[in-house]
Amino acid sequence: MNPRRDFLQKLAASAVTLPFLPLYASSVRSDLFYNKPYDGPVLRVAIMGLGSYGTRVAEAMQSCKRARLVGVISGTPSKIKDWQAKYNIPAKNCYNYENYDSIKDNPDIDAVYVITPNALHHEGVLRVAAAGKHAICEKPMAINAREGKEMVDACRKANVKLLVGYRMHFEPNTLEIIRMRNEGEFGDIMFFQGLSGFRIGDPGQWRLDKDLAGGGALMDIGIYAINGARYMVGEEPVWVTAQETKTDPVKFREGVDETIQFQLGFPGGAVASCLSTYNMNNLDRFFLNGEKGFAELQPSTGYGPIKGRTHKGELTKPHVTHQTVQMDEMAGIILEGKKPEVPVDGAEGVKDLTIIDAIYRACETGKKQELEL
Structure with missing residues (x-):
């Protein structure tokens, strides 16, 4: 066997x-x-x-x-x-x-x-x-x-x-927002919202098996909001709070989250409010708000084209299949030592996993979790 x-x-x-x-x-x-x-x-x-x-x-x-x-x-x-x-x-x-x-x-x-x-x-x-x-x-x-x-x-x-x-670390409209933030076009960042979710189908699939998935919606789709909060705000969060809602304990068994709301705090004073779910469709939106302006992506992480706007108008960067760009850029990183605008290395992955661990702890304890990334 x-x-x-x-x-x-x-x-x-x-x-x-x-x-x-x-x-x-x-x-x-x-x-x-x-x-x-x-x-x-x-x-x-x-x-x-x-x-x-x-x-x-x-x-x-x-x-x-x-x-x-x-x-x-x-x-x-x-x-x-x-x-x-x-x-x-x-x-x-x-x-x-x-x-x-x-x-x-x-x-x-x-x-x-x-x-x-x-x-x-x-x-x-x-x-x-x-x-x-x-x-x-x-x-x-x-x-x-x-x-x-x-x-x-x-x-x-x-x-x-x-x-x-x-x-998404190579997606042109996403990178344009990061460029604008880095150049101060939004002013001090105050707020981020990340909505990530869809209504999942087949109840027997591996994504609803804790032993194979490691959790539920948060591992699969909520990670986009976690990662997006970090690269959109441009800082690492220092605390997280979270609340879990489960309406179907048969489909979403113990250890498989259906819906989690979580909040992140950043050292510069910005806060993030995010939603991760396997029970609602039409959730693929990022919104960044600063003192001088805003940026919105909707859809923000789907396979594209990614669409968005800022206080200066529509984002119009050309669409190339995400996985094509990803693999070409990763080849450049491995073969030529290229440095991406937003990291894609293992350390980046560990940071998201550290936040996921803390979100699950916050759901279990009801207490704010301090983060050191």
């Missing part, structure tokens, strides 16, 4: 998808990078976990210039065969969950993108690091900060990079 393999095979067969907006073509390619030839180094990537999001990343990577899909890791032989045919992946670059440690002997793979259920990220990254390959891990990086720190330490010890799939 191999529970991990059996679970992942079952997951692949069910092909559960999130109710985000559909995958858009890379619609407006006015970005100079995508309008000129590229003749630099290319990051050769294997994807671990061939479910719905792994498929989305694979499709987006077909338009990448600095990153190329060259390998797969899966517990489902039929999926491996299909991906081989579709993406021209050689058999020597195909692995299952029992033998992928031998990837260390494959010089044709530089990095592995771990896109498995949350609770499997920790083991996946540790094994990838031990094999001497760079690790890209989907968010949340782990199910708690302790695991996240172990992943960071393992990658540091192995002298490989650990990056987290924070695609």
